[in-house]
Amino acid sequence: MSNNSEQSHHKLPFSYYLNQDVIFLAKDLLGKVLYTQINGETTAGIIVETEAYFGVQDKASHAYGGRRTNRTETLYSQGGISYVYLCYGIHNLFNIVSSVEGEPHAVLIRAIEPLVGKDIIEARRNMPVTKAAVSSGPGSAAKALGIDRTFNQKDLNGEEIWVEDHGIRYSNEEISAAPRVGVAYAQEDALLLWRFFVKDNKYVSKPNKI
């Protein structure tokens, strides 16, 4: 049990990731704390920006139309693992796979606010954590936490990467919903308001107009 002087810090239970409502999860993950431990170095950040990718029916999803390739196979797994892929040949983009096996839903983590291991984050990014660009945008956020493609398919309840609830909650008034970034090819699905971010948080990525 905890009291008022003691914050509750617990790993999200396995069942959290089985939720079949990925839109809810994308919003609910705001304020949760994403950790990595690499070579004994622990870093973490508060999730402040996400996007939901709604499986086979979402034209912006890699799994749209039920596509199954070596790469997308990860998305079809039961929720609770990571999906990391290389974008533009340079950037590792980190997603949280959710829902039940066969339902390729995922939440893209687009920005974090550095919380733990700030010196390590600064070394990885070669800039101070006071600078918003340190973990703003999906490629930068992943790099700040040391996430690369070797993290693909890792268990989110493992020793290398996990998510904690620190009791940080945002009200609806503190959260904005906006169209997802960089998915113009998804036609009408590009208009869906499936990008969520914490208003006025400086680590939220550039396209922060609604």
Place this chain on the structure above:
DNA sequence: AAACGGATTGGCT
């Protein structure tokens, strides 16, 4: 076997 293009970033104007 070869071509195509992207869930982006950062440096330069």
Place this chain on the structure above:
DNA sequence: GCCAATCCGTTTC
């Protein structure tokens, strides 16, 4: 604000 960088996954030949 604009645009080059960069290379793997996927599609096409």
